[in-house]
Amino acid sequence: MQLSSKKMEYQTLSLRSKYAKDFRKNWQLYVMVLLPVVYILIFAYMPMYGLQIAFRNYNALDGIMGSKFVGLMWFKRFFNSPWFWRYMRNTLAISVYNIALSWPLPIFLALCFNVVTNKIFKNSVQFISYLPNFISTVVLVGMVNVLFGSRTGLLGRTLEYISQGQVTNVLSSASAFRHLYVWSGIWQNVGWSTIIYMAALTSVSKDQTEAALIDGASRFQRVIHVDIPAIMPTMVIQLLLLVGSVLNVGEEKVLLMQNDLNLAASEVISTYSFKTGLLIGSGNYSFGAAIGFFNSFINLIVLLTVNKVSKKVFETSLW
Amino acid sequence: MTIKNRSKNNAFRLTRGDKLFVGSIYFMLVIIGLVLLIPMLNVIVSSFSSPKAVGAGKVTIFPIGFNIEAYKMVLANNKLVLGFTNTIIYTFFGTLLNIFITVLAAYPMSREDFAAKNIIMKFFTFTMYFSGGIIPTYLLYKNLGLVDSRLVMIIPGALSIYNMIVMRTFMQTNLPNEILEAAKIDGCNDFRFLSQFVVPLSKPIIAVIIMFYAIGHWNSYFDAYVYLSSESKYPLSIFIQTILGGLVTKGETVKNYEAAAQQEQYKDIVQYALIVVTCLPVWVCCPFMQKYFVQGVMVGSVKG
Numbered sequence: 001m002q003l004s005s006k007k008m009e010y011q012t013l014s015l016r017s018k019y020a021k022d023f024r025k026n027w028q029l030y031v032m033v034l035l036p037v038v039y040i041l042i043f044a045y046m047p048m049y050g051l052q053i054a055f056r057n058y059n060a061l062d063g064i065m066g067s068k069f070v071g072l073m074w075f076k077r078f079f080n081s082p083w084f085w086r087y088m089r090n091t092l093a094i095s096v097y098n099i100a101l102s103w104p105l106p107i108f109l110a111l112c113f114n115v116v117t118n119k120i121f122k123n124s125v126q127f128i129s130y131l132p133n134f135i136s137t138v139v140l141v142g143m144v145n146v147l148f149g150s151r152t153g154l155l156g157r158t159l160e161y162i163s164q165g166q167v168t169n170v171l172s173s174a175s176a177f178r179h180l181y182v183w184s185g186i187w188q189n190v191g192w193s194t195i196i197y198m199a200a201l202t203s204v205s206k207d208q209t210e211a212a213l214i215d216g217a218s219r220f221q222r223v224i225h226v227d228i229p230a231i232m233p234t235m236v237i238q239l240l241l242l243v244g245s246v247l248n249v250g251e252e253k254v255l256l257m258q259n260d261l262n263l264a265a266s267e268v269i270s271t272y273s274f275k276t277g278l279l280i281g282s283g284n285y286s287f288g289a290a291i292g293f294f295n296s297f298i299n300l301i302v303l304l305t306v307n308k309v310s311k312k313v314f315e316t317s318l319w
Numbered sequence: 320m321t322i323k324n325r326s327k328n329n330a331f332r333l334t335r336g337d338k339l340f341v342g343s344i345y346f347m348l349v350i351i352g353l354v355l356l357i358p359m360l361n362v363i364v365s366s367f368s369s370p371k372a373v374g375a376g377k378v379t380i381f382p383i384g385f386n387i388e389a390y391k392m393v394l395a396n397n398k399l400v401l402g403f404t405n406t407i408i409y410t411f412f413g414t415l416l417n418i419f420i421t422v423l424a425a426y427p428m429s430r431e432d433f434a435a436k437n438i439i440m441k442f443f444t445f446t447m448y449f450s451g452g453i454i455p456t457y458l459l460y461k462n463l464g465l466v467d468s469r470l471v472m473i474i475p476g477a478l479s480i481y482n483m484i485v486m487r488t489f490m491q492t493n494l495p496n497e498i499l500e501a502a503k504i505d506g507c508n509d510f511r512f513l514s515q516f517v518v519p520l521s522k523p524i525i526a527v528i529i530m531f532y533a534i535g536h537w538n539s540y541f542d543a544y545v546y547l548s549s550e551s552k553y554p555l556s557i558f559i560q561t562i563l564g565g566l567v568t569k570g571e572t573v574k575n576y577e578a579a580a581q582q583e584q585y586k587d588i589v590q591y592a593l594i595v596v597t598c599l600p601v602w603v604c605c606p607f608m609q610k611y612f613v614q615g616v617m618v619g620s621v622k623g
Binding site (some may be wrong): 018019022025026030032033043045048053109113115118125129130131132138139145153157187190218220251252277289295300319 | 333334336337340341344345347348349351352354355356357358359361362365373374375376378379420421423424426427428430432433434435439442443444446448449450451452453454455456457458459474475476477478480483508509510513534537538539540541545556559560563587590591593594597598601602605606609612613616617
């Protein structure tokens with residue numbers, strides 16, 4: 001009785017007085033969090049505010065608000081340009097290829113690690129698999145360049161040998177770009193990505209394992225019926241994150257791997273936005289911003305959609 | 320003790336089919352391990368080999384004609400020394416700022432009794448899923464006077480929301496409420512509680528987050544590429560990029576470098592040596608930090 005009346009009282013308190021009361025009690029927490037909040041406001045939300053130049057004809061003299069409003073002009077120009085579909089196709093091809101590998105492979109590797117009982121063996125393979133994660137993009141691309149150099153590089157030579165001289169100089173081939181981009185990423189991240197699955201696998205209880213053993217499950221059956229269900233929520237979350245960033249092909253690595261000869265396959269929306277906005281000529285800020293906005297907007301929609309679907313189907317979601 | 324018994328039990332129960340299965344997993348992991356290891360090994364070994372052997376494509380995983388000429392050249396190059404110095408400066412001050420802001424955000428977010436917690440958390444996490452993109456960001460930095468300033472390598476990215484959530488989750492699970500209540504009774508305010516209890520008790524996670532941030536700074540390239548234009552401010556990554564090649568090179572550094580390297584034939588192994596020199600600081604830390612990194616990622620994977 002007392003409880004419910006208290007609850008009522010709490011609910012009738014307006015939001016404002018709730019925060020006023022909390023501020024009197026916890027003002028020091030507000031002071032602490034002030035700097036991070038202001039920081040995020042400036043460095044994350046100000047650019048979002050600045051995104052309106054995508055709908056304006058921005059020039060530096062008039063500033064963001066003073067520049068002429070042009071509606072969807074830049075978006076139309078982008079959609080009607082002959083490049084739109086090519087860049088869209090390149091982006092999706094790289095991204096889907098990447099998801100198709102970078103989602104299942106860490107799961108597979110983690111399940112393998114989990115089967116291994118020899119600690120020293122397991123730790124050494126894990127250690128080796130983590131190392132590439134700490135290589136910077138610049139150095140990774142440098143490694144791809146030296147290793148796939150057809151004259152001297154180990155992998156370039158190997159490819160040439162295996163294909164009996166058919167495959168030479170993959171670095172300057174447009175058709176090889178996707179493979180190089182995705183597989184170098186896999187090489188770099190596959191080990192590190194196993195960690196969250198390993199964490200989920202530690203939650204497999206002894207009882208479950210023993211129950212499976214009593215039922216006469218083989219080690220393989222235990223992987224299928226005990227281990228995989230244990231990591232299922234993590235698998236769904238990871239897939240959500242990957243699909244939710246389907247158009248986010250990072251411009252840094254693509255720009256680093258790009259050359260005149262592979263441009264047909266390597267130009268993606270994010271690099272095109274960057275180049276249009278900042279590099280080509282003196283840079284068309286508004287057009288570049290519009291392309292970038294299109295990219296992140298589609299991404300957000302996809303993320304919201306898959307998150308909702310996943311909430312319904314798997315009862316797992318990001319938030 | 321119990322763990323030992325269990326593994327003995329398991330070993331006892333392994334049928335022939337199980338043995339075959341487990342054996343093939345071991346075999347597969349050996350192959351995967353080699354695939355992951357050989358590129359790194361080949362780079363390291365090539366950097367110590369004679370330029371002739373590397374040029375002829377003979378080096379695989381054993382050095383041929385061992386020498387350290389390439390390293391002498393790398394370390395004698397003024398620009399690389401400049402790059403190293405700049406990168407160390409950016410990494411040091413950047414990480415210092417990172418950890419300061421991250422702790423200030425993470426602790427209030429870990430307090431259950433903080434009424435504004437949820438709304439501020441939403442304010443933070445939204446930025447993980449949507450961003451203004453590179454062009455508006457560039458214009459903002461230009462207005463703030465960050466373009467071609469050393470500060471652009473330190474201030475932007477000072478707060479990674481992901482790292483903040485990892486730290487908050489650690490604080491939520493490792494700082495019992497009783498400590499706070501006891502401290503409150505003794506008249507301890509929140510600022511003092513943060514500095515005298517929270518920070519010391521969170522040392523393990525702070526160390527991990529420091530390493531995450533530091534490696535990020537050490538490896539960062541794109542911001543420098545976009546925002547810095549004077550060579551004296553370039554971090555190591557820019558110089559490396561100009562030497563390791565690619566389309567988007569900046570300035571004339573390549574030619575200068577080749578002049579400094581003098582002998583064209585050393586170009587290949589200098590590239591290999593450069594990769595090793597850049598990765599080495601991080602790889603050396605790795606064995607010691609591995610356990611903590613893994614813990615950090617595991618804390619972060621707890622949904623919250």
